[in-house]
Amino acid sequence: MKVTEIFEARKKEGKPVLSFEIFPPKKEEALKNIDATLERLCDLHPDFISVTFGAGGSAADNKTIEIAKKIKNVYHVEPIVHLTCLYYGKKEISEMLKYLEEAGVENILALRGDEKPDVSVKNDFRYASELVEYIKSHGNFHISGACYPETHLEAKDAVTDIHNLKKKVDAGASHLVSQLFFDNEFFYRFYEKTRIAGINVPVEAGIMPVTNKAQIERMVNTCGASLPEKFQKILRKYEDNKEALFDAGMAYAINQIVDLIANDVEGIHIYTMNKVKIADKICEGIKSLI
Numbered sequence: 001m002k003v004t005e006i007f008e009a010r011k012k013e014g015k016p017v018l019s020f021e022i023f024p025p026k027k028e029e030a031l032k033n034i035d036a037t038l039e040r041l042c043d044l045h046p047d048f049i050s051v052t053f054g055a056g057g058s059a060a061d062n063k064t065i066e067i068a069k070k071i072k073n074v075y076h077v078e079p080i081v082h083l084t085c086l087y088y089g090k091k092e093i094s095e096m097l098k099y100l101e102e103a104g105v106e107n108i109l110a111l112r113g114d115e116k117p118d119v120s121v122k123n124d125f126r127y128a129s130e131l132v133e134y135i136k137s138h139g140n141f142h143i144s145g146a147c148y149p150e151t152h153l154e155a156k157d158a159v160t161d162i163h164n165l166k167k168k169v170d171a172g173a174s175h176l177v178s179q180l181f182f183d184n185e186f187f188y189r190f191y192e193k194t195r196i197a198g199i200n201v202p203v204e205a206g207i208m209p210v211t212n213k214a215q216i217e218r219m220v221n222t223c224g225a226s227l228p229e230k231f232q233k234i235l236r237k238y239e240d241n242k243e244a245l246f247d248a249g250m251a252y253a254i255n256q257i258v259d260l261i262a263n264d265v266e267g268i269h270i271y272t273m274n275k276v277k278i279a280d281k282i283c284e285g286i287k288s289l290i
């Protein structure tokens with residue numbers, strides 16, 4: 001099923017879409033346990049699960065695609081495969097698309113990816129919008145894109161970033177997933193700007209439940225999300241108490257989600273970090289709202 005159909009069905013019910021994001025574990029040992037993780041995540045009945053993509057390797061040895069196939073064929077939940085393009089040429093992307101089609105994957109989150117100082121980029125795709133355009137003309141996939149409520153770190157300013165986002169939507173992205181944020185006001189202001197700019201596709205709010213201080217500092221450095229004072233207070237108070245920080249992090253995320261749903265958000269995308277306990281807690285906290 002294509003993501004657009006999922007949004008339409010949810011809209012009819014007056015409920016937001018709920019999705020999870022997972023990553024393919026790097027360690028072989030963790031990869032062996034992925035089935036247990038998938039089984040428990042799928043038991044929570046998300047509308048879809050997206051699987052992140054690390055650059056490198058061919059379609060056939062790509063763990064993202066293998067995991068997406070399992071999500072679809074074993075657990076019967078719709079997968080979205082993330083696909084980045086900085087390090088791939090058109091020929092390799094074309095092979096990936098063929099492989100995805102054969103695997104029955106219908107949904108792709110088309111991304112540029114981040115530049116890495118030690119890896120040289122291929123020059124076929126500079127921006128995600130170029131990948132979107134390429135996918136659109138090479139198959140029958142539903143295409144999603146990423147968006148940034150607090151503006152992408154490399155963008156000149158918020159207006160330029162929104163204009164660039166419009167190019168991505170005009171190229172064929174029919175659903176957007178947001179970068180994580182801890183202050184819903186950023187999301188609301190961003191959403192309003194998308195509508196003013198004529199971007200009319202569903203925008204899912206990306207929520208990252210926080211469970212430890214190092215994790216959040218790393219995330220904030222790489223994605224530029226700002227930490228509101230009330231959130232920093234929680235981090236300072238409970239940074240040395242693992243259990244308390246977990247509980248406080250879950251309560252904060254649930255609070256964010258309740259506010260988003262009350263404000264008619266179209267979808268909630270939970271960055272689960274492959275932690276079933278996190279997804280469990282969040283779903284328990286919002287079970288009558290979704």
Ligand code: FAD
Binds near residue numbers: 154167
């Ligand atoms: P783009 O949409 O290409 O935007 C990148 C920058 O270029 C922005 O500043 C934009 O304003 C600018 N720009 C865009 N188009 C133009 C244009 N035509 N002219 C001039 N400037 C332009 N990374 C991974 O490696 N693997 C993943 O699985 C992954 N999953 C992600 C999932 C989500 C939901 C999000 C939000 C991010 C994810 N990322 C992932 C990170 C992502 O690759 C980076 O944030 C990257 O820096 C930007 O990717 P993008 O697709 O948003 O790029």
